[in-house]
Amino acid sequence: MNDTTAATDALAALRRELGASGCLEGADLPARNRTDWSFLPQTSPRAVLRPTSTEEVARIMRECHAAGFSVTPQGGLTGLCGGARPVDGGVALSLERMSGIEAIDPAGMTMTVLAGTPLERIQTAAAEAGLYFPLDLGARGSCAIGGNLSTNAGGNRVIRYGMTRDLVLGLEAVLADGTVVSMLNRMIKNNAGYDLKQLFIGSEGTLGIITRVVLRLFPQPACTSAALCVARDYDAVLGVLSAARQKLGPLLSAFEVMWADYWHQATERVGVRAPVSMGDGSHVILIEMQGLDEAIDGARFESLLEHLLEEDLVQDGAVAQSLTDIAAFWATRDAAAEFANPEIIGPHISFDVGLPVSRMDEFVTRAKASLSEGMGCHSVYYGHIGDGNLHVVAWVPGADPQPIPEASRIVYGLIGEMNGTVSAEHGIGTLKKPYLPLSRGPAEIDLMRRIKAAFDPEGILNPTKIFD
Missing domain, CATH: 3.30.70.2190 (Alpha-Beta Plaits)
Structure with a gap:
């Protein structure tokens, strides 16, 4: 956060632009916007900005880019890795007021929605049109589709329909300098140059802010x-x-x-x-x-x-x-x-990893023993085994905070040794950042950094996420 006169003036301009309900500061700053579901401590952003249109998002980014404000995009705040947790002194850009179904095309089997639309609302709208949107996860009532795209969410039916990126035909995004890139393609076949939308899907808001999405629909199962x-x-x-x-x-x-x-x-x-x-x-x-x-x-x-x-x-x-x-x-x-309920488990550590299906039970056996013997940590295992995604819930009884770094070193160390991935469907955020090299090689990470520098040379979009 740049605490100069220019930054202060930029925030004042945004306050005038968005109004009292669109620029929350001080005592009006909601606690929920200070972190996500990662159990990480709350931060102290300078403001929460709540635009209602792509044009307002673009104006926000132009002001923040000029003033050097860091901007953390937020959807439903259901992420588990700290990806939507704002940095101290920066601004949180919440898309909660950009919610709604813009169009459903039964012939083309597409739906165009605003990025802040809850996943469950999209599922319901598709069903009412006699169609089906297959992305489904436990946080369906709270998570927003823009966040689903930014983390390339997986969910329960990947084995048949693929990840979120397989369900997106087009999108609109606002770059760090306020440029609006409209890629609202509605065709399955479109090979006119680079498929730029894929750069934004899974980038966790570090390359641009997704504002509108064209989703692919399917026949309603009978x-x-x-x-x-x-x-x-x-x-x-x-x-x-x-x-x-x-x-x-x-x-x-x-x-x-x-x-x-x-x-x-x-x-x-x-x-x-x-x-x-x-x-x-x-x-x-x-x-x-x-x-x-x-x-x-x-x-x-x-x-x-x-x-x-x-x-x-x-x-x-x-x-x-x-x-x-x-x-x-x-x-x-x-x-x-329900595990977070203090009467069940309470504070715990969640891991979302991917492994070759044939080696999952080997991983479970080794991880359970290492966590127990090394730190007295209990652990349970379940997941979408058909697509190679395993979930781990680990906890040291009575510990608050939980020993996240120690447990992470054990779990991710085994994942790296067994050629798995430290993130199957929840992104990297801040919690998994130290372990990214276990799943991506030096050349891959260097290329990611170069892409980030090209899209956001000032480094204001969701800084501290994925890599330093």
């Missing part, structure tokens, strides 16, 4: 089938995954796996009803299929389950008979959202 299965070991899990891929093909929409330690936390501590008995099994698998014809596709799902039993790949299972059952199955997987 039927959904789901089952919870208990496997005796990880080899059986891999056998179930292989069978699901072969029997269901592109209809397989989710393949979630919960290790025994996570399952017991979810069903015994959180109190989510257990649709199956784990017995002496090692993993519980949630298989979901989205089809277009109940008679045909439902039979495919039944055939898969018969195969799993005949091949002795599962020990027990439960098949959903209704949408209520499906929601109950997913409740076991989503129980991690």
Whole structure:
């Protein structure tokens, strides 16, 4: 933050431009805008700016660029890595007032939305139009689509539909100097030069501020089938995954796996009803299929389950008979959202990592032992195993703050050794910044820095994130 007369004048100009509700300072500065869901301490930004249009975002960036203000873009503030946490003395640019569905094109199967629109609102609007937007994650009611793009969010159905970047056809972004770059493409095929939108997706607001998005829609599934299965070991899990891929093909929409330690936390501590008995099994698998014809596709799902039993790949299972059952199955997987409750776990450390699917159980065994023996740290494991994404929840009972650096060195050290990634779907932010070299080589990081310098030579956009 440049605390010069020019900076003070710039803030005064923005105050006049945006009005009292658009420029919050001092006692009016909301506590929620001082950090995100990363459990990092709150910071002290000088102001929270709340534009209502792309034009206002552009004016904000022109003033901040000229004055040397650091600007941290914010969406729903549900990030776990500190990516939306503003720097002291800078400004937070919240897109919460830029929310709304601008257009739905049923023929082209696209939706154009403002970047501050909550994900759940987009899902609902698509459904009301008889279409489907497949991005889905636990924070759907709070997270904003601009934030989903800036972190290239993954979620529950990546195995079928891909990451967020696979669901975006076009976008509009404002650069550090206030230049508006409109790339609101609505076509699947468009090879006219560089695909510049991909530079902004996953860049965590360090290259520009996404203001509008063109999303790709899909046919609304006509039927959904789901089952919870208990496997005796990880080899059986891999056998179930292989069978699901072969029997269901592109209809397989989710393949979630919960290790025994996570399952017991979810069903015994959180109190989510257990649709199956784990017995002496090692993993519980949630298989979901989205089809277009109940008679045909439902039979495919039944055939898969018969195969799993005949091949002795599962020990027990439960098949959903209704949408209520499906929601109950997913409740076991989503129980991690309750872990922060002091009566369950309380303060804890969350890791979002990626690994070759064949090595996940090896990682879990080694990480659990190292965390326990090295620092008395408990840990549980679950994730989107079908697409190589594992989640780890770790905690030292009674510790506040939790030993994030010590646990991170253990977890990310193993990830680097096993050729995984320190971030599968939550970005780098500040928490993972020291460990980026474990997943990206020197030449890659150097190229990232050069791109950053080209887009933001003054370094005002979301500084301190991803790399120094």
